[in-house]
Amino acid sequence: MTPEEMHALVRRLYPICRSITGDGVRETLAVIGERLALDVTEVPTGTQVLDWTVPKEWNIRDAYVKDPSGRRVVDFRVCNLHVVGYSVPVSGVFTLEELRPRLHTLPEQPSLVPYRTSYYAETWGFCLSQDVLDGLGEGPYEVCVDSTLADGSLTIAEHVLPGELPDEVVISCHVCHPSLANDNLAGVAVATALAGRLAAMGTRRHTYRFLFMPGTIGAITWLALNRDRVGLVRHGLTLACAGDRGPLTYKRSRRGDAGIDRAVTHVLGDRPHTVLDFSPYGYDERQFCSPGFDLPFGGLTRTPYAGYPEYHTSADDPGFVTPEAMADTLEVLWRVVGVLEGERTYLNLSPYGEPQLGRRGLYGSLGGRSDTKQAQMAMLWVLNLSDGDHSLLDIAERSALPFEAVETAARALATAGLVKEIG
Amino acid sequence: MTPEEMHALVRRLYPICRSITGDGVRETLAVIGERLALDVTEVPTGTQVLDWTVPKEWNIRDAYVKDPSGRRVVDFRVCNLHVVGYSVPVSGVFTLEELRPRLHTLPEQPSLVPYRTSYYAETWGFCLSQDVLDGLGEGPYEVCVDSTLADGSLTIAEHVLPGELPDEVVISCHVCHPSLANDNLAGVAVATALAGRLAAMGTRRHTYRFLFMPGTIGAITWLALNRDRVGLVRHGLTLACAGDRGPLTYKRSRRGDAGIDRAVTHVLGDRPHTVLDFSPYGYDERQFCSPGFDLPFGGLTRTPYAGYPEYHTSADDPGFVTPEAMADTLEVLWRVVGVLEGERTYLNLSPYGEPQLGRRGLYGSLGGRSDTKQAQMAMLWVLNLSDGDHSLLDIAERSALPFEAVETAARALATAGLVKEIG
Amino acid sequence: MTPEEMHALVRRLYPICRSITGDGVRETLAVIGERLALDVTEVPTGTQVLDWTVPKEWNIRDAYVKDPSGRRVVDFRVCNLHVVGYSVPVSGVFTLEELRPRLHTLPEQPSLVPYRTSYYAETWGFCLSQDVLDGLGEGPYEVCVDSTLADGSLTIAEHVLPGELPDEVVISCHVCHPSLANDNLAGVAVATALAGRLAAMGTRRHTYRFLFMPGTIGAITWLALNRDRVGLVRHGLTLACAGDRGPLTYKRSRRGDAGIDRAVTHVLGDRPHTVLDFSPYGYDERQFCSPGFDLPFGGLTRTPYAGYPEYHTSADDPGFVTPEAMADTLEVLWRVVGVLEGERTYLNLSPYGEPQLGRRGLYGSLGGRSDTKQAQMAMLWVLNLSDGDHSLLDIAERSALPFEAVETAARALATAGLVKEIG
Known part of the structure; x- marks a missing residue:
């Protein structure tokens, strides 16, 4: 994707x-x-x-609060956050005063609608912005939660x-x-x-x-x-x-x-x-x-x-x-x-001194340069720490080299017969 | 008090x-x-x-240094720091020159009297401010330490x-x-x-x-x-x-x-x-x-x-x-x-998943809020770490919650039968 | 020296x-x-x-690059870095173009001659400053490496x-x-x-x-x-x-x-x-x-x-x-x-409470002073940590005192019979 x-x-x-x-x-x-x-x-x-x-399984088709003019001032169809999750069905008429304990807002973020649920205590409620709440009159309001809460x-x-x-x-x-x-x-x-x-x-x-x-x-x-x-x-x-x-x-x-x-x-x-x-x-x-x-x-x-x-x-x-x-x-x-x-543990088969990488084509032949490359450092680290106690991730962590570089080095050394996978 | x-x-x-x-x-x-x-x-x-x-036990009644006019220029009765602790009795007349090795001052804090003792080497001496010492003439001085150092x-x-x-x-x-x-x-x-x-x-x-x-x-x-x-x-x-x-x-x-x-x-x-x-x-x-x-x-x-x-x-x-x-x-x-x-170790009796705190009245029913309270966090920590290896203090240290909150949570959980004290 | x-x-x-x-x-x-x-x-x-x-053993007597006028523009006798270490013998005439792959410089440090070797791949080459290289004409150049690479x-x-x-x-x-x-x-x-x-x-x-x-x-x-x-x-x-x-x-x-x-x-x-x-x-x-x-x-x-x-x-x-x-x-x-x-381990023979150092002449007799000396601190540290598990270096590390002070203290305590060397 x-x-x-x-x-x-x-x-x-x-x-x-x-x-x-x-x-x-x-x-x-x-x-x-x-x-x-x-x-x-x-x-x-x-x-x-x-x-x-x-x-119980909860399903909902609609929910709203309508003002005296019949306008949905809180409308589940506009945003499903408006209804408290798992709200039980309700249908009735309420004053703002009666509704207020069931209306959840974020006073410090007055333009946003909060997300609220009540899975295990059967109740109902609405979420709305503080700005909308502040604009509501006394009502009465027609309230509907068209939900089901039933075995499922x-x-x-x-x-x-x-x-x-x-x-x-x-x-x-x-x-x-x-x-x-x-x-x-x-x-x-x-x-x-x-x-x-x-x-x-x-x-x-x-x-x-x-x-x-x-x-x-x-x-x-x-x-x-x-x-x-x-x-x-x-x-x-x-x-x-x-x-x-x-x-x-x-x-x-x-x-x-x-x-x-x-x-x-x-x-x-x-x-x-x-x-x-x-x-x-x-x-x-x-x-x-x-x-x-x-x-x-x-x-x-x-x-x-x-x-x-x-x-x-x-x-x-x-x-x-x-x-x-x-x-x-x-x-x-x-x-x-x-x-x-890629995580594996290898064993260095040539652990006494460094093996001569040069004659195996694993090391640059011109000596004296100070800009040793990551690939060579990764080989030296794998050889040095592959004593049976250190995995590739151990080596990557210890050397601060990317795991991928350490893994690549280990594979090259294994191909050359210098290390073998043991776990 | x-x-x-x-x-x-x-x-x-x-x-x-x-x-x-x-x-x-x-x-x-x-x-x-x-x-x-x-x-x-x-x-x-x-x-x-x-x-x-x-x-030996040391007791002292009086100690002073009197100048030629008979004035106590160093006086134990004014401040008991003036005599070196465990000073042996002495009574005599000394010039300033003779006294000087027995007079302790703090030249860098010239107005203060130091505290000095000599418990295990029998000697005597006085402590005084550098300011007072600087004002002393050649003497002679009448010196008295009226102390006893005797079995006791x-x-x-x-x-x-x-x-x-x-x-x-x-x-x-x-x-x-x-x-x-x-x-x-x-x-x-x-x-x-x-x-x-x-x-x-x-x-x-x-x-x-x-x-x-x-x-x-x-x-x-x-x-x-x-x-x-x-x-x-x-x-x-x-x-x-x-x-x-x-x-x-x-x-x-x-x-x-x-x-x-x-x-x-x-x-x-x-x-x-x-x-x-x-x-x-x-x-x-x-x-x-x-x-x-x-x-x-x-x-x-x-x-x-x-x-x-x-x-x-x-x-x-x-x-x-x-x-x-x-x-x-x-x-x-x-x-x-x-x-x-309060230090105890509890064992979580419901260690597979979290127990449902809500139906036991130990958890708020309204979900979705981000301001979880200390008391609920303390319960979650006690449940999570009460595996037999962690005491309440371990849990308090690990969670950075106050010990008192952790202890209160453990007691509430014990009352609900979710943990039991094991040590 | x-x-x-x-x-x-x-x-x-x-x-x-x-x-x-x-x-x-x-x-x-x-x-x-x-x-x-x-x-x-x-x-x-x-x-x-x-x-x-x-x-093979490598020895070298001379090496140079002579310009068309016969002047040694690269001269081993002036500086032995000028020849790549282990260069095989060579004698011939080359254009700058032909020579260039064998000339090593430091473009970022143009006045310096680099040090290069090729121990395990038989080749030859010269090292010179970038400044000198930049001044060279097309040639031809007489080139000589008078070396031997032979059993030895x-x-x-x-x-x-x-x-x-x-x-x-x-x-x-x-x-x-x-x-x-x-x-x-x-x-x-x-x-x-x-x-x-x-x-x-x-x-x-x-x-x-x-x-x-x-x-x-x-x-x-x-x-x-x-x-x-x-x-x-x-x-x-x-x-x-x-x-x-x-x-x-x-x-x-x-x-x-x-x-x-x-x-x-x-x-x-x-x-x-x-x-x-x-x-x-x-x-x-x-x-x-x-x-x-x-x-x-x-x-x-x-x-x-x-x-x-x-x-x-x-x-x-x-x-x-x-x-x-x-x-x-x-x-x-x-x-x-x-x-x-000097590293040793001592055992405190008087480990219950501090031994009375004063009566052994190891501690100042006048009490109350706050400027305790390093030597006394070193004795206290040696006594406190000489439990069989701590060496003098352990004690020096733990106390942040110089090893020499700790060692001196241990010797003084050993002489006084308060500690004995156990390892």
Whole structure:
């Protein structure tokens, strides 16, 4: 996918009213499914999943607040953020006074509509800008939420690319936010593009599993369904906020030094970026890294969770994410994949002194120059550290050389019979 | 005790001529004893204590240098710093020339009287300001030190507050300095106030032992007498220089990462403060942290040992210490006690995924907001790290949340049956 | 040797045309041999040494490029850098066009002659300044390299100073560079001076071995010949670039925390200096620290390898190195020797409380002063940390006191019977 195709996917998915259950999720998965073969699982309302229960399914057709003149002053059809997620059906007439406790605004960002939900406490409400609220008269207002909250199912989808090894690299995106572009759709678009690239790779060492699921309850459901096989997860990433203009942020796994932590931090290297230690808040790394599972899941975002003023507001629209930023996120992920795929341990078979690289054509013949090249340094580093205790990533970290240069050097040395792969 | 009562105690103790032995110590302990029940031990001169011997007891009634006109130009009755501590009796007439080697001044602080002692080499001498010395004529001078140095005893006092556990938290203050306010009396006042607060607590987990003893020889004597039971000391602090206006300074124990080190540094947290690594100089942590004992003793001061120009001079008077500074020291100690008392390890009983806090009333029902509260973060941290390997203090350090918030969260989770105390 | 004698040695060795084999090396060793008894080993061409083969021996008498007027526009007799090292014999007439691929210059430093070699690919060439090259006409030019490349031997020399222990401190210098002063001769001069000082010591704890060898192939040859005894190397240093005006640079051994690493970094202490982690490039630490050997070799230079614009050019002449800089390098090495010789572990025999230093004459009798002296602090540190787990260097590092002060304190305490040497 080109950067523009990723952005087009964001724009196409943007108007759909997603929530943690319901047809919005299914419609979203159908669009992703045009590009990736998805295994979709429907988990019925009431199913016990770990400490939780799959909730009723919520669907909505319309919602509004009409003023005395019959004008929709708050209109779900204009922006699906206007209704509090999981609002129960309501139809009636209310004064502004009566309505006010159910009207959510952002007084400090008076022109924006906030995003609010109430999944587990049955209620209803509306979100609107403070500016609109300030212009409302006393009413009365005709209020309608045309929704259903009933037994149904929760929907999760997976896309698997088998590899030579059974161990898995898992990329997880949430698909439960309605019209929010950076905070869910950019991640979905980048993950979809990454899956496409991986499919084109031919053989893969690892198996790659992409998860498109509602946040929290989706991850909990997936963990409950896969409890016996999570040991196969060798590396995991939650991917979110993948398209804003800020620099990348990596949040370490609970373990702090898992392979994914080292691979991502190495790739981020000398780019402007931030690395955060794990905290039990944010996206679904909360669940993957709960102490009973303690999976090696990090989190990749650009500007992180709640770190930008547009977060969870109507300003997180397709204009807030850019093709370039999504392409950049994808490029970093692609280099991370390169590290995960290329990581090996070699053993120096000629460990006493340096082997004579020159006669093997691996070293320039003219001595005395001071501008030694990266390729030669990479060979010297691989030889020096391939004592059985250091992998290529260890060597890349220690030498501050790009993993790709270290990997290339190791292959050249292996071809020359100077090192052999041992793990 | 109120801040003002602490300061009043400093002022009341200030004029007493304390030394490492003698009636000045006893008089000081009698004043402390008006507030705390003290166990006083008299250890006779000549008793072998570790590598040392309890010295002769020193008492002094008067000391002066009279000029040819009969005026006391140096007068113990005006300020007890004027006589070198442990000066042997003398009575005679000397020229200035003869006296000069026995006159101690601070040429760089010409208006101040220094504090000097000679416990283990029998001699006599006077301390005076450089300004006064500069004004003295050739003499002759009538000199008198009306002291006794004779067999007697060394006095140490303890105040014990029993707890549920036999292990002890020991707070040690020196009481051997004459008229020096910050460097001994402020610590005595704060320790006395802390003991009062602890007594009012009802039940305590740990036993608290307060030591009021002369420096060095007192600590050595106490260690010698308690050699078989020092294993009960779980946490220790020497408390000194507790009342000046500077920020707090914590000096780590020799171990460097003892429980007391972690508790104090956590409480100091983001206050302005200094943490120093252990060094074998300063107060009685020198003795408690000698390698044979290696007890977990840290040192708490405001401006540390020898770190302020008033140190060991007549300028370390009651005006140099403030009620506010002593109250602040006490407050930090009280929070340290809170950590030592509250420290526990819990086990998450629902470690697979997050438990659903909302249905237990532990989590706000309205989703989407970005201003998650400290109390909720504390619950998430306790759940995430209560894997059997992390105590509440570990969690507080890792999360950078106040210990109190973490402890409160753990209690709420325990009440809800989500965690249980395991240590 | 005085600083001036070291500089005179550099000047005397400067004109000799050294390479990795040949009479230039032998002549150099003969000059060093006037001061140090050298064991010289000649290793025949064709000998297998680790992964390498000893090359043919190269000798050169003359080389030039004459312009049509018969003037030597490039003249080996003026500067031996003008011929590419190991150039095979040639005699003929060439146009500038034909010659150009064999003429090496430094376009960015147009007035300097570069240093180039081609040890393992048989070729010939000249080095000259860009300025001279720019002034050359089309020719034709008479070209001569009057050299021989034939079976012979490679020459390495050792100077050994026996110690009480068989373990060795090895100082290695390369002697394969022609007229380059900082990059080989300054190291040779400083090493020669250090050997002289060590000889004057009387008894030494360690055995000291000085190696004067060509770079790379020399070290590989020595390692091949000494493969069974390299286990005796307890500490090693490659010494190079020892005479420029820059501050000292220490490059850690591959181990990173070997005894030599700790000794040198302690001695460098608060001087301006740089410490670099090991990298598999530079001088012969490349060979000594190859993973099969992994010897504890660090590298000491002033401005490091390739770190100054004069590096490997005609500007690295005797004027580039100074007597003062070489004396400074020597002084630091001498202090390092002091640490290696003095390093011991003592056990505190009076570990419960502080022993009473005063009655043993080890502590000032007048108490209360705040200006405690380094000697007293050193005694307190030695007592506190001599628990069997800390050596004198550990104590010096921990206390930030000079090793010499710690060693002196330990000796005084040992004399007083308070500590005893245990290792």
